[in-house]
Amino acid sequence: MKEERPARATEQSAGTPAAASQRTLRREATFKGVGIHTGVECSFRFLPAPPNSGIVIVRTDLPGHPEIAVRPENARLDTGALRRTVIRQGEAEIHTIEHVLSALHGLGIDNLRIESDGMEAPEPSDGSARAVAFALQEAGIEEQPAARDPFVVTDPIVLTSGDTQIIATPHDGFRLSCTIKYDNPLIGAQHLSVEITPESYCREIAPARTFALWEYVENLRRAGLIRGGTLQNAVVVRGDEVLTEGGLRFPDEFVRHKLLDLLGDLSLLGRPIRGHIHAIRSGHGTNVRFVQQMAATLEGPALYERLMGETYFDISKVLEIMPHRYPLLLVDRILLLQPGRRVIGQKCVTINEPFFQGHFPGHPIMPGVLILEAMAQAGGVLLLHTVDDPSSKLMYFLGIDNARFRRPVLPGDQLVFDLTMGKLKGRICRMDGKAYVRGALVAEAEFMSTIVDR
Numbered sequence: 001m002k003e004e005r006p007a008r009a010t011e012q013s014a015g016t017p018a019a020a021s022q023r024t025l026r027r028e029a030t031f032k033g034v035g036i037h038t039g040v041e042c043s044f045r046f047l048p049a050p051p052n053s054g055i056v057i058v059r060t061d062l063p064g065h066p067e068i069a070v071r072p073e074n075a076r077l078d079t080g081a082l083r084r085t086v087i088r089q090g091e092a093e094i095h096t097i098e099h100v101l102s103a104l105h106g107l108g109i110d111n112l113r114i115e116s117d118g119m120e121a122p123e124p125s126d127g128s129a130r131a132v133a134f135a136l137q138e139a140g141i142e143e144q145p146a147a148r149d150p151f152v153v154t155d156p157i158v159l160t161s162g163d164t165q166i167i168a169t170p171h172d173g174f175r176l177s178c179t180i181k182y183d184n185p186l187i188g189a190q191h192l193s194v195e196i197t198p199e200s201y202c203r204e205i206a207p208a209r210t211f212a213l214w215e216y217v218e219n220l221r222r223a224g225l226i227r228g229g230t231l232q233n234a235v236v237v238r239g240d241e242v243l244t245e246g247g248l249r250f251p252d253e254f255v256r257h258k259l260l261d262l263l264g265d266l267s268l269l270g271r272p273i274r275g276h277i278h279a280i281r282s283g284h285g286t287n288v289r290f291v292q293q294m295a296a297t298l299e300g301p302a303l304y305e306r307l308m309g310e311t312y313f314d315i316s317k318v319l320e321i322m323p324h325r326y327p328l329l330l331v332d333r334i335l336l337l338q339p340g341r342r343v344i345g346q347k348c349v350t351i352n353e354p355f356f357q358g359h360f361p362g363h364p365i366m367p368g369v370l371i372l373e374a375m376a377q378a379g380g381v382l383l384l385h386t387v388d389d390p391s392s393k394l395m396y397f398l399g400i401d402n403a404r405f406r407r408p409v410l411p412g413d414q415l416v417f418d419l420t421m422g423k424l425k426g427r428i429c430r431m432d433g434k435a436y437v438r439g440a441l442v443a444e445a446e447f448m449s450t451i452v453d454r
Helices: 098-106 130-139 198-205 214-222 253-269 284-296 300-307 315-321 368-384
Strands: 021-025 029-034 041-048 055-059 067-069 087-089 092-094 112-116 141-147 157-161 164-169 174-181 189-195 211-213 235-238 273-280 333-338 342-348 393-405 414-425 428-437 440-453
Touching (some): 021 041, 029 130, 055 092, 067 092, 098 198, 130 198, 157 284, 189 198, 198 253, 211 214, 253 284, 300 333, 300 342, 315 333, 315 368, 333 368, 342 368, 368 393, 368 414, 368 428, 368 440
Parallel strands (some): 174 273, 211 235
Antiparallel strands (some): 021 141, 029 041, 041 112, 174 189, 333 342, 342 414, 393 440, 414 428, 428 440
């Protein structure tokens, strides 16, 4: 491992994190070091992963090799995690992952399997993310035959906690702005704004080292932290003096490292970001809370409300894909399509629906079987988009399990169908479907379907 060599943007890493295609490593890479808090030697083995698998960490030192997905719901928010990022799934957890995640996010890597032989990520010997980025670039980064699904900031998202504030605003790209303020005379107030690309990350962010104030070092040690910390893997400041040999790499290295940490924490969202994130005096705890706040807009009523202004496929496109016609076409438009993963569709229920004439005409309620049919039709759009020419294929039902009806659907309701693809083997798949009205669950079921020639 050649940590002394600077990370640089290679041909394989060219492009921006907002690029259209998902990316993984071309071949495996390894990185070894000492956990900065535990002081224990550990190693990461980075392995290519298939599209749509995300970043998954495998604890090979634990029985059964449990996996930890890099997802917002797996981030811990407790006192012990305030000076580091900790993620946990089940009983397995991994500590101090922010520098590795920062390198992955900065280089635009979407899918990766990381095998870890310890509970804490290895810390580069200089306390930056430069050596990790270099190891990943040496392995090569390649595009995959799957589209990215970025989190697009359409409306401001704000988190305020004391004198800390993080704001996401719309932006055609991915920009991070960070402001810090310390009483220390050397650090003081610093601000930096960077448009994130692999090139700018390697040049402006990856070399920035973690830092600590001398007066807090002993407190950290008493708390059982920084057992692996040295003057070589951190910038230690006492008054207006830098104790670390060689001084600073940048006059504003402190805010650059805060931006590095922020980028790593934002990767917990599990998808690239299209927007501008402004962070003022933030830390790992508030970063994680902000990511979870962003994630909340991706699910449930907030997501459906936002998607009401979106159209992925209008009715004319739905008619091109689906063989059904009125009155048996029960999907009006597709609001969101993540090929191979998820579809969200909509049906506007009116009193003019032909089934209301004979189904409780004095008390019109949409038949439950037609709610299931409508869900299945939305699922058909998802399944048919796993083949090259959806218009040449049909979807057949093989089974419906665990169907439940929670509340009636009435004229004037807008039904939203949310289906996710589970196991796909050959042309047979399972999908989990749910139907909502105004964010409230009205029906759910599991579908088994197959693709046949039209």
